[in-house]
Amino acid sequence: MLEMMDIGIEKAVAYRLGGKITEDEMTMALSAIKEKIDTFGEVFLYQEIESIGGVEFDAMVEKFKFLFDVGISNIRRIAVVTHKKWMHKIIDLEGKIFKKIDMKSFSMDDKNKAIEFLKNA
Numbered sequence: 001m002l003e004m005m006d007i008g009i010e011k012a013v014a015y016r017l018g019g020k021i022t023e024d025e026m027t028m029a030l031s032a033i034k035e036k037i038d039t040f041g042e043v044f045l046y047q048e049i050e051s052i053g054g055v056e057f058d059a060m061v062e063k064f065k066f067l068f069d070v071g072i073s074n075i076r077r078i079a080v081v082t083h084k085k086w087m088h089k090i091i092d093l094e095g096k097i098f099k100k101i102d103m104k105s106f107s108m109d110d111k112n113k114a115i116e117f118l119k120n121a
Contacts, residue, residue: 002029007046007115011036014046019053026059030066037074044118045075048111049082077121078103079114 002025005014013032036043078101080091091105102121106114 002026004028004032005046005048007118009044009046009115009118011040011042012044012046012118014048016048016050017052018050021055021059023056023058023062026055026062030062033075034066034070037070042074042076044121045078046114046118047078047080048108049080049084049087072098072101075101077101077118079117080105081108081111081114082106083108 001017001019002021003016003018005016007014013029013036015029033043033045078091080087080103082088082105088105091103095101095103104114104117106117
């Protein structure tokens, strides 16, 4: 399940993940990201991860098509909110790999801090 959210930041695309992600859900999220990039030239991402139950193969194909066509150079900040400790370690590692993206993880109790992180870009 991928559910779009509104966090009150015009340049942000926000969504909650839980369970398995379908192709339609992935397409919806990627379209929202592309639309923000087309409008603002850059985008912030807010990801609230409750659980990860897998991703349909076609959803991954959509993601790779997006990365090939649009890339990640217009993604400026990513805030990931999760209670999964292992995810925090992955986000820290990704932050070191993708140096041009300001990426930070937050606990579920710190959702407001995650939103402030994006607002103060």
